[in-house]
Amino acid sequence: MTRNGPVALIFHTLVVLFMLAPLAIVCLVAFTPENTLSLPTHGFSLRWFEAVFHHPDFVQSFWNSLWLALLSATLAVGLAVPAALAITRFEFPGRGFLNALFLSPLIIPHLVLGVAMLRLFAIVGATGSFGWLVAAHMVIVTPYVMRLLIAAISGFDRSVEQAALSLGASEATVFRRVTLPMILPGVTGGWLIAFINSFDELTMSIFITSPSTVTLPVRMYMYATESIDPMMAAVSALIIGITAVAVLLLDRVYGLDRILVGQH
Amino acid sequence: MSFLELKNITKRYGPMTAVGDISLSVEKGEFVSLLGPSGCGKTTTLQMIAGFVEPSAGTIRLDGRDITRAKANSRGLGIVFQSYALFPHMTVFDNVSFGLEMQRVPKGERKPRVEEALALVHLSPYAGRYPRELSGGQRQRVALARALVIRPPVLLLDEPLSNLDAKLREAMQFELRDIQRKVGTTTVMVTHDQSEAFSISDRVVVMEAGRITQIDQPYRIYEHPQTEFISRFVGKTNLLPGTVTAATAGGASVSLAGIRVDVETAGLSAGETVTLCIRPEKLRLTAPTQGLLTGRVADRYFLGSQWLYHIDGPLGTLMAVTPNDGSTPVETGAPVGLDWSPAVVRIHRGTLAEAPDPALEVAG
Numbered sequence: 001m002t003r004n005g006p007v008a009l010i011f012h013t014l015v016v017l018f019m020l021a022p023l024a025i026v027c028l029v030a031f032t033p034e035n036t037l038s039l040p041t042h043g044f045s046l047r048w049f050e051a052v053f054h055h056p057d058f059v060q061s062f063w064n065s066l067w068l069a070l071l072s073a074t075l076a077v078g079l080a081v082p083a084a085l086a087i088t089r090f091e092f093p094g095r096g097f098l099n100a101l102f103l104s105p106l107i108i109p110h111l112v113l114g115v116a117m118l119r120l121f122a123i124v125g126a127t128g129s130f131g132w133l134v135a136a137h138m139v140i141v142t143p144y145v146m147r148l149l150i151a152a153i154s155g156f157d158r159s160v161e162q163a164a165l166s167l168g169a170s171e172a173t174v175f176r177r178v179t180l181p182m183i184l185p186g187v188t189g190g191w192l193i194a195f196i197n198s199f200d201e202l203t204m205s206i207f208i209t210s211p212s213t214v215t216l217p218v219r220m221y222m223y224a225t226e227s228i229d230p231m232m233a234a235v236s237a238l239i240i241g242i243t244a245v246a247v248l249l250l251d252r253v254y255g256l257d258r259i260l261v262g263q264h
Numbered sequence: 265m266s267f268l269e270l271k272n273i274t275k276r277y278g279p280m281t282a283v284g285d286i287s288l289s290v291e292k293g294e295f296v297s298l299l300g301p302s303g304c305g306k307t308t309t310l311q312m313i314a315g316f317v318e319p320s321a322g323t324i325r326l327d328g329r330d331i332t333r334a335k336a337n338s339r340g341l342g343i344v345f346q347s348y349a350l351f352p353h354m355t356v357f358d359n360v361s362f363g364l365e366m367q368r369v370p371k372g373e374r375k376p377r378v379e380e381a382l383a384l385v386h387l388s389p390y391a392g393r394y395p396r397e398l399s400g401g402q403r404q405r406v407a408l409a410r411a412l413v414i415r416p417p418v419l420l421l422d423e424p425l426s427n428l429d430a431k432l433r434e435a436m437q438f439e440l441r442d443i444q445r446k447v448g449t450t451t452v453m454v455t456h457d458q459s460e461a462f463s464i465s466d467r468v469v470v471m472e473a474g475r476i477t478q479i480d481q482p483y484r485i486y487e488h489p490q491t492e493f494i495s496r497f498v499g500k501t502n503l504l505p506g507t508v509t510a511a512t513a514g515g516a517s518v519s520l521a522g523i524r525v526d527v528e529t530a531g532l533s534a535g536e537t538v539t540l541c542i543r544p545e546k547l548r549l550t551a552p553t554q555g556l557l558t559g560r561v562a563d564r565y566f567l568g569s570q571w572l573y574h575i576d577g578p579l580g581t582l583m584a585v586t587p588n589d590g591s592t593p594v595e596t597g598a599p600v601g602l603d604w605s606p607a608v609v610r611i612h613r614g615t616l617a618e619a620p621d622p623a624l625e626v627a628g
Contacts, residue, residue: 157347157349159345159346159347159349160349160350160351160352162314162316162336162343162345162349163343163345163349163350163351163407163410164351164362165315165316165336165337166314166315166336166337166339166341166342166343166411167337167362167363167366167410167414168337168338168340168363168366168367168414169337169362169366170337171337173366177351177362178351181351181353182351182352182353184353
């Protein structure tokens with residue numbers, strides 16, 4: 001590995017600053033005792049965090065978003081693993097079409113998807129249904145999982161599975177003991193990206209959430225259109241905190257570079 | 265009845281025949297190599313024995329039992345793959361133990377058997393490591409231990425040494441043979457490397473374009489190649505076209521571009537077109553005009569234990585190899601005589617099929 005020269009170091013520092021500064025400022029503002037989003041702030045207070053937890057709508061939306069992201073990411077992985085295995089390993093009629101179909105939500109604007117889903121929900125009478133919301137989010141997050149899984153499975157040495165077979169393992173055992181552990185970086189990486197995408201999704205969700213299923217981003221958006229107060233910053237700081245803890249945990253337990261680069 | 269028997273095995277992929285009607289019998293405890301250039305069908309044959317590829321026709325019998333359509337995971341064969349195919353997420357111990365676990369060997373019995381297998385390949389201290397922490401040679405040994413621990417009736421080796429560097433490959437060759445002798449497992453190895461096949465096999469099966477062209481002991485294949493292809497693929501050889509002038513009591517007389525040469529092959533008739541094969545190491549360098557031919561050294565190469573000469577003469581360029589016995593080698597450009605005894609000449613009937621393929625020459 002070559003070391004960075006001074007110019008490169010300055011450049012990298014600036015890039016990192018540019019990316020982190022907004023997040024840092026939001027976190028700072030969240031601790032203001034004042035009634036407006038102000039910086040520099042005078043003093044330190046947790047009153048806006050307290051306000052979040054005393055705001056039942058936000059608490060409810062947080063749980064909605066968490067369940068939505070957990071379910072849609074998990075179901076998307078459950079769907080994508082067999083689909084990616086079939087697409088990468090077998091030649092069958094409609095293979096290219098299926099592959100394109102799974103990846104197509106990537107190129108459709110979420111706004112368009114939102115309108116279409118709104119219409120669909122009205123037709124099938126699913127307005128306000130949490131299950132249908134999960135299904136809609138699955139459509140959005142599955143392509144990300146598919147991309148990572150196809151990459152993971154393409155680089156897979158099939159003779160490892162043949163070796164397990166020759167040692168007497170059944171096909172199910174080969175999948176559980178050999179194939180799945182070996183593509184696990186792709187699976188967990190895909191799940192994580194799916195979770196973040198679902199948890200973060202606003203544009204489509206605005207159209208298809210009902211009062212009981214409002215997600216956190218939608219709740220924040222609705223709140224922000226009416227009033228701007230430091231509670232928004234507090235919610236943002238909480239989300240940043242939760243995400244950071246999750247990523248750190250994942251890095252400790254599994255190793256981020258293994259997920260993102262796929263090293264064994 | 266032999267232990268492993270392939271009878272009229274054929275594999276077709278659409279219009280392409282990968283393996284065409286081959287039959288092979290392997291005795292219990294025997295070490296047999298399938299040798300041939302890439303694309304000759306040797307790996308497909310191995311995969312059919314393993315059960316990964318289903319034959320289009322023919323039967324495979326193991327110890328009298330028909331296993332042609334048996335599933336790969338019911339055959340109980342040990343396989344070492346070219347890429348080793350170790351389980352990257354398992355330790356060396358767990359890799360070796362996997363097969364025993366699948367055979368539902370009780371836990372208490374597994375540990376001593378894994379340890380025994382690891383001791384056999386000298387890897388006992390590495391039981392707790394992961395494959396990525398091992399060198400190529402060590403991975404190779406893990407693969408071997410994993411295949412042998414289930415006590416398979418037949419061990420299949422798919423180019424087991426091709427990913428190792430030259431020095432290690434040679435050492436592993438002998439070790440592989442040693443281990444195979446110790447456990448006595450019937451072994452079928454696929455290789456494109458003739459020295460590998462020759463040094464460790466009881467018998468070598470030469471394959472060419474999906475067919476078996478010769479099955480014999482290594483020495484016999486080298487000394488008595490049955491086809492021109494084999495004489496070119498196996499080692500280096502000088503191929504000389506000629507015409508039989510007369511059948512004699514002890515063989516025949518052949519004219520090579522006007523030069524008369526005696527051979528000991530019987531059954532040739534006058535007027536027949538033949539190709540003479542003479543191994544380079546069977547040619548003797550003599551003083552000019554004292555041999556059967558006189559030529560001039562065009563090039564000479566020092567191979568360590570040997571000298572390789574390219575000698576231009578009336579029959580074109582011939583290769584000759586002499587041992588580096590300490591005597592002064594002949595200088596480039598110097599005239600030299602070439603001599604050989606009629607006993608070392610092999611005859612193939614007919615003319616040269618095609619120009620020697622340089623890619624195949626390299627394999628020698």
